[in-house]
Amino acid sequence: xxxxxxxxxxxxxxxxxxxxxxxxxxxxxxxxxxxxxxxxxxxxxxxxxxxxxxxxxxxxxxxxxxxxxxxxxxxxxxxxxxxxxxxxxxxxxxxxxxxxxxxxxxxxxxxxxxxxxxxxxxxxxxxxxxxxxxxxxxxxxxxxxxxxxxxxxxxxxxxxxxxxxxxxxxxxxxxxxxxxxxxxxxxxxxxxxxxxxxxxxxxxxxxxxxxxxxxxxxxxxxxxxxxxxxxxxxxxxxxxxxxxxxxxxxxxxxxxxxxxxxxxxxxxxxxxxxxxxxxxx
Amino acid sequence: xxxxxxxxxxxxxxxxxxxxxxxxxxxxxxxxxxxxxxxxxxxxxxxxxxxxxxxxxxxxxxxxxxxxxxxxxxxxxxxxxxxxxxxxxxxxxxxxxxxxxxxxxxxxxxxxxxxxxxxxxxxxxxxxxxxxxxxxxxxxxxxxxxxxxxxxxxxxxxxxxxxxxxxxxxxxxxxxxxxxxxxxxxxxxxxxxxxxxxxxxxxxxxxxxxxxxxxxxxxxxxxxxxxxxxxxxxxxxxxxxxxxxxxxxxxxxxxxxxxxxxxxxxxxxxxxxxxxxxxxxxxxxxxxxxxxxxxxxxxxxxxxxxxxxxxxxxxxxxxxxxxxxxxxxxxxxxxxxxxxxxxxxxxxxxxxxxxxxxxxxxxxxxxxxxxxxxxxxxxxxxxxxxxxxxxxxxxxxxxxxxxxx
Numbered sequence: 001x002x003x004x005x006x007x008x009x010x011x012x013x014x015x016x017x018x019x020x021x022x023x024x025x026x027x028x029x030x031x032x033x034x035x036x037x038x039x040x041x042x043x044x045x046x047x048x049x050x051x052x053x054x055x056x057x058x059x060x061x062x063x064x065x066x067x068x069x070x071x072x073x074x075x076x077x078x079x080x081x082x083x084x085x086x087x088x089x090x091x092x093x094x095x096x097x098x099x100x101x102x103x104x105x106x107x108x109x110x111x112x113x114x115x116x117x118x119x120x121x122x123x124x125x126x127x128x129x130x131x132x133x134x135x136x137x138x139x140x141x142x143x144x145x146x147x148x149x150x151x152x153x154x155x156x157x158x159x160x161x162x163x164x165x166x167x168x169x170x171x172x173x174x175x176x177x178x179x180x181x182x183x184x185x186x187x188x189x190x191x192x193x194x195x196x197x198x199x200x201x202x203x204x205x206x207x208x209x210x211x212x213x214x215x216x217x218x219x220x221x222x223x224x225x226x227x228x229x230x231x232x233x234x235x236x237x238x239x240x241x242x243x244x245x246x247x248x249x250x251x252x253x254x255x256x257x258x259x260x261x262x263x264x265x266x267x268x269x270x271x272x273x274x275x276x277x278x279x280x281x
Numbered sequence: 282x283x284x285x286x287x288x289x290x291x292x293x294x295x296x297x298x299x300x301x302x303x304x305x306x307x308x309x310x311x312x313x314x315x316x317x318x319x320x321x322x323x324x325x326x327x328x329x330x331x332x333x334x335x336x337x338x339x340x341x342x343x344x345x346x347x348x349x350x351x352x353x354x355x356x357x358x359x360x361x362x363x364x365x366x367x368x369x370x371x372x373x374x375x376x377x378x379x380x381x382x383x384x385x386x387x388x389x390x391x392x393x394x395x396x397x398x399x400x401x402x403x404x405x406x407x408x409x410x411x412x413x414x415x416x417x418x419x420x421x422x423x424x425x426x427x428x429x430x431x432x433x434x435x436x437x438x439x440x441x442x443x444x445x446x447x448x449x450x451x452x453x454x455x456x457x458x459x460x461x462x463x464x465x466x467x468x469x470x471x472x473x474x475x476x477x478x479x480x481x482x483x484x485x486x487x488x489x490x491x492x493x494x495x496x497x498x499x500x501x502x503x504x505x506x507x508x509x510x511x512x513x514x515x516x517x518x519x520x521x522x523x524x525x526x527x528x529x530x531x532x533x534x535x536x537x538x539x540x541x542x543x544x545x546x547x548x549x550x551x552x553x554x555x556x557x558x559x560x561x562x563x564x565x566x567x568x569x570x571x572x573x574x575x576x577x578x579x580x581x582x583x584x585x586x587x588x589x590x591x592x593x594x595x596x597x598x599x600x601x602x603x604x605x606x607x608x609x610x611x612x613x614x615x616x617x618x619x620x621x622x623x624x625x626x627x628x629x630x631x632x633x634x635x636x637x638x639x640x641x642x643x644x645x646x647x648x649x650x651x652x653x654x655x656x657x658x659x660x661x662x663x664x665x666x667x668x669x670x671x672x673x674x675x676x677x678x679x680x681x682x683x684x685x686x
Contacts, residue, residue, distance in 0.1 A: 069599065069679050090603045097601020108596045108683065112297055124286055125601040169600065 017043040022075035035061035037232040050220035053229030101170025105182035109154040116150035140168040160191035180212040196222040197246030291614040306622035308575025313626025315568035321634040323561030324646035339513040341546040345505040378519040382508035383410035394446040405493025421453040421468030429489040437468040439483035576662035583670035595682030608675035615667020623659025
């Protein structure tokens, strides 16, 4: 992964994501739902973009298209310089496998499957040899600070830890872009900041392009650029001023409770899904 | 994604629901087990029949009067008077493939000894009959040609008759009454058991044919001839010359039906084999219905599994599984289920036939062919019934699958 190839919003030819007049219409028989009405967008390598908007604004549809899970009805989508809008399902699966990493709100780890094996999953479909798979999965787990938990099942991990396993899974095939759909939606505020810390570090230190979808303004403040959607169109596209750095925010938050409390980089943040939401910075 | 990997994933998925997986397999286990047990029992029966035929002598040729249709009415077995001792002599003289032959006349009657009595059949024949049938005398002796010549009142008993009339007593030298005639018992035959047709061959009394002809039946002709050819092949080859000879002797014109018929032991064997094969096939196909039911069980559980694991499928697709990957994963899962069931069924079938063998004292022949077919069939059941659920899984939309609650 190239270090510090970070580019600004006007990535031009270097744009890792380029959308040209992308539209998506769902034909529901009697009515046609225009989820996206011609979106043009460029995201450069090393950017950290927050996509915002109310539900129904088209942000989820955009995310599905960016993630090659869905195809645009009109317009073109260039991923890493390659037009993927006309690709077959199998080709898209390959793109998802090699170039994209997904992080979901619901974590979406396979139950009764160890953390290590969950992280290995994308390498299985990449046709990587077993020993190499394990090595890469261990490396990815170490990067999210969960090296010692590789044998744990999702049910034995806190929400924050599960999301970190999911991030490790997103990283294991060394993707160009990590797409995170409401990654903190199911987490308490402190854990949310910890997750944002990991994403910021990956973005800063490895130059990984990160795109997150969120409807929470404070989470968007950890990104470098915010794109707001409304009614299937881009309403506002602006750089984040007064960007929050998770590393600096964490010490100001109430310390995690419980015997497992330790520094987030080293591992466990106890499950506190039910904790009262602390004001976010 | 390679096969071994997919197989490992499938195994793990099945191991997660051990109870469910084993119950699903049960249908296949029972199906395959039943097929194998039934086939091995059927083959055991066939083996029994073969043995019985062997015991009758594979060289045997059987010539019976009957089947002619004088005046258009077809007469039954033995109802025709055309077969004579002269015919027998002619066959021995002119068909060199025939080594020996014994005439036979049959009658029925009440046999009495003191206060015991028994209704049985009386076969009048010559001493060489026992040779032809390779039937040894257990105690005493057979009657002699001399006794045949002067129609002596002597008889040899089958073991069933001996047991009925002489419980716990030796019949040799004793006198039994058949109708009003006293007969001296000179010998008891070895037990021969059931015939191919299922009747008790030991439930019979043997006497000189002359005695039966003159004193019991009051006939001059004979009803059938038990002959023996020089080799098993010769028995088949002898059918034509015997037929030709008898037609000539009976003045049957071309185009007219025979008034006798000739059967060889190998024909009987073929017939018996055929009957057994049909039975085995029939039982086997009934058993394979349960394989079908087992397959439907697999399809059902796979459909449930696909629904339950919709999210998992979504995740797999999101991280790069193609339709083909997902399809082969579920297909291999189904095939693994059915093949494991097949394997367990083979073991159950073998154990079952061993049990039947030892409990019922019935020979069972383990058929390798049945085992191989059962294994292939159970795999095919997995593919056939796993295809639809696997296809359904592969065609899920990843976006909806990921959102599935």
